[in-house]
Amino acid sequence: MLIAAGHNKWVKLLHRFCLLLITFHLTACAQPTQMPASSQVRLAVVNTPQDSGLLTYLLAEFEAQTGHQVIVEKSDDPFAIALAGNADIIISHYGKAGMAKFIADGYGTWPNMVFANQAVLIGPNNDPARVSDSSSLEEAFRAIANNDQTLIANNNDGISALTELVSTASGLSLDGDWYRDLGVSKGRAIKVAEKEHAYVIWGAIPFLKFQAKHHTEMAILFSKDPLLQRIMAITRPKPEHFPATNTKAAKLLETYLLSTATQAKIMRFRAAGSDHQLWWPAGRHN
Amino acid sequence: MLIAAGHNKWVKLLHRFCLLLITFHLTACAQPTQMPASSQVRLAVVNTPQDSGLLTYLLAEFEAQTGHQVIVEKSDDPFAIALAGNADIIISHYGKAGMAKFIADGYGTWPNMVFANQAVLIGPNNDPARVSDSSSLEEAFRAIANNDQTLIANNNDGISALTELVSTASGLSLDGDWYRDLGVSKGRAIKVAEKEHAYVIWGAIPFLKFQAKHHTEMAILFSKDPLLQRIMAITRPKPEHFPATNTKAAKLLETYLLSTATQAKIMRFRAAGSDHQLWWPAGRHN
Structure with missing residues (x-):
């Protein structure tokens, strides 16, 4: 797993320009700033799965099993990352602003519930x-x-x-x-x-x-x-809108996260500093 | 609240013909077999909310507050009722076959989580x-x-x-x-x-x-x-596909079901025969 480094000022400006274009429905904008290697999966995610250590705990086994590398970019707005063409898979609260619009606009696959914080x-x-x-x-x-x-x-x-x-x-x-x-x-x-x-x-x-x-x-x-508890869901940017998305690897990661073994791992996870169970599998809702 | 009576043979045949047309994407099919009065809301719902008495308990207050009458039709497949143009609002498990397709095909509004059984x-x-x-x-x-x-x-x-x-x-x-x-x-x-x-x-x-x-x-x-627990969601058939749908009344019912007062009522509900809490509000996930 690799945590994406903070972007510099120019990349941020480019992002903003890109978002502006998107608001005018120019799909030409949906080009990634960086092409993913086929063994890399770019995961855009809200903060707590990463901050808690849950993703590190879950993704190590995925990387070992498949040889893929997951590049985690956590953000208050993972959908902005996806709209800029920089995500292969997104994990966000189901109710988060951005989720409903991303799906309704046809950009993302049906949201599969994955876990709750x-x-x-x-x-x-x-x-x-x-x-x-x-x-x-x-x-x-x-x-x-x-x-x-x-x-x-x-x-x-x-x-x-x-x-x-x-x-x-x-x-x-x-x-x-x-x-x-x-x-x-x-x-x-x-x-x-x-x-x-x-x-x-x-x-x-x-x-x-x-x-x-x-x-x-x-x-x-x-x-x-x-x-x-508040539920989070997985959606994947659709390749017809985001041609550079690594759909194959993203599907593999989604399947891994929703598998019984991974859902059981979520139950066993304990965040550093607490012996309370703070994460709950949610795959049964799909 | 009114429970829809079983349809006779001819109505069933008409339903089947109607469903056949829909599979060929003829939206002309989306005509209701019965036009709703503006004070009526036709709710297509999976079995347990009705079987448990939860809907009777929740809808009495809605009807008293708004003067609307809710016509509940429970079914193993509430989406078939909606596709035939006979529902203004649907409540179903989020993961039920039919939900994802109904929304993805553009027929229904974004699913708002309402409660879990x-x-x-x-x-x-x-x-x-x-x-x-x-x-x-x-x-x-x-x-x-x-x-x-x-x-x-x-x-x-x-x-x-x-x-x-x-x-x-x-x-x-x-x-x-x-x-x-x-x-x-x-x-x-x-x-x-x-x-x-x-x-x-x-x-x-x-x-x-x-x-x-x-x-x-x-x-x-x-x-x-x-x-x-397994979560259920509300979706409303979109008027552009189902012109006879009573959107105004359906929205009113959705707002009522997601209100704090109704969500709290769900917590207090106990099904006949058990003192366990068996229904859980889920509006916080939206």
């Missing part, structure tokens, strides 16, 4: 509300409220929607004392929650990255509710 | 392997093997794939004594498992239907593993 409930090491004993996020929210503890809002669309859903289901109002929105998000939300001895929800992998960099007394206390 | 681990009431204490299906499989109990194969693609996945992850071989494939499926698998005092996996809703009709000492013993 997840958010977690984080709190003070001593867990004053004992959320780690909960059997659902709903129960954890009630434990926080009933033990006069606080959940700090982490201002992120997905987390806000999840918080609203689970509080609605549990009959807890977000106007109650147990919930406070201080306008913070991400690492800042963790720091504020730590200061307040409060709980907070965040993506498991960003939190583990934060934990590795900062001294914190905050820990992952609850993870086992399927509502915390 | 699930399979369950069923066994003798006295639960000799104590699988009900397990925290995952993997642990339940190990409990069966370690307590010299047996899992009987239920020959169904999804269940076989799940069994293979979980046994691979847990390091248990399907050639071991704990697992027996006697070539049975569905209700027959339950009867055989009961006779053998063994365990078996089946869809929760078909099992509850079986349980309501037959005397059985078998019970749902384990349900709480997200691997047991």
